[in-house]
Amino acid sequence: MHDKIGLKARDLKRKKPFLEVISGDDLHRKSGVWMKIDRVIDRARNWYREMVVDPRTGKVVHHCEEPLTQHHGHGSARLKENAGVSAYRQTKTQESEDSMASDLRYPIGKFQWEENLNDERRRVLIDQIAETPAKMRAAVMGLNEKQLETPYREGGWTVQQVVHHLADSHMNAYVRFKLALTEKEPTIKPYDQERWAETADARTLPPEVSLTLLDSLHGRWVTLLRSMTKQDFLRILRHPELGTVTLERYLGLYAWHGRHHTAHITELKQRMGWK
Ligand code: NI
Numbered sequence: 001m002h003d004k005i006g007l008k009a010r011d012l013k014r015k016k017p018f019l020e021v022i023s024g025d026d027l028h029r030k031s032g033v034w035m036k037i038d039r040v041i042d043r044a045r046n047w048y049r050e051m052v053v054d055p056r057t058g059k060v061v062h063h064c065e066e067p068l069t070q071h072h073g074h075g076s077a078r079l080k081e082n083a084g085v086s087a088y089r090q091t092k093t094q095e096s097e098d099s100m101a102s103d104l105r106y107p108i109g110k111f112q113w114e115e116n117l118n119d120e121r122r123r124v125l126i127d128q129i130a131e132t133p134a135k136m137r138a139a140v141m142g143l144n145e146k147q148l149e150t151p152y153r154e155g156g157w158t159v160q161q162v163v164h165h166l167a168d169s170h171m172n173a174y175v176r177f178k179l180a181l182t183e184k185e186p187t188i189k190p191y192d193q194e195r196w197a198e199t200a201d202a203r204t205l206p207p208e209v210s211l212t213l214l215d216s217l218h219g220r221w222v223t224l225l226r227s228m229t230k231q232d233f234l235r236i237l238r239h240p241e242l243g244t245v246t247l248e249r250y251l252g253l254y255a256w257h258g259r260h261h262t263a264h265i266t267e268l269k270q271r272m273g274w275k
Contacts, residue, residue: 018044104153109262114252127256132258133214139265152264164202167210180237187238
């Protein structure tokens with residue numbers, strides 16, 4: 001039994017209702033799954049809010065809150081499978097939302113490999129890695145449970161998943177540095193970051209658990225990085241897909257990576273008007 005109720009409040013002088021509320025079950029045609037949907041179109045206060053939850057998993061598959069004038073199109077919605085992550089889109093605005101989604105994905109721009117780093121550049125990158133745990137902590141400070149469970153973009157990880165992903169990724173990074181410094185051109189083990197982000201710990205634990213982990217981990221890692229000579233940064237590891245990679249390349253990658261994910265959260269807060 002599936003139900004959906006709609007409520008429209010109208011001012012007789014105007015054509016469109018000034019308030020529309022839709023709540024209940026909504027069939028997602030492509031997957032045949034009934035989603036829980038809540039939508040408010042508040043024309044009087046220029047506000048649009050939509051929340052879609054998959055009742056099987058309790059996962060928020062879509063959450064959008066913004067001024068109505070910034071929300072384009074209320075077409076029938078559908079899910080799209082994208083690299084194993086469900087993304088929810090409005091059909092009428094597929095193109096504009098795709099281009100917006102790509103911006104939201106790279107708030108500080110895409111990563112570019114750097115080489116032949118001088119002492120000063122290495123120092124800057126190591127400082128960025130040193131600052132990452134405190135910056136991430138500042139980004140999530142004061143957010144409530146509901147905000148922590150909000151995806152940073154449609155179809156993206158929730159705020160707390162982003163924090164746990166940073167710990168997952170940087171634990172692997174630290175091990176890679178240690179291996180490359182202690183073995184000759186070791187072959188590293190890639191990991192499936194999407195699946196790591198879906199295990200119970202990464203989905204459900206409060207961010208504090210990973211923030212504490214990052215404090216300790218970066219404490220070890222930064223001490224290691226600051227002890228490394230120019231020659232150490234030219235040491236090599238083998239990645240099964242990328243081939244050989246120097247540690248100086250990885251230094252740039254992880255300095256970018258911490259800022260990249262922190263910006264996902266600070267940008268979301270700004271868009272949502274969260275303090
Ligand atoms: Ni990442």
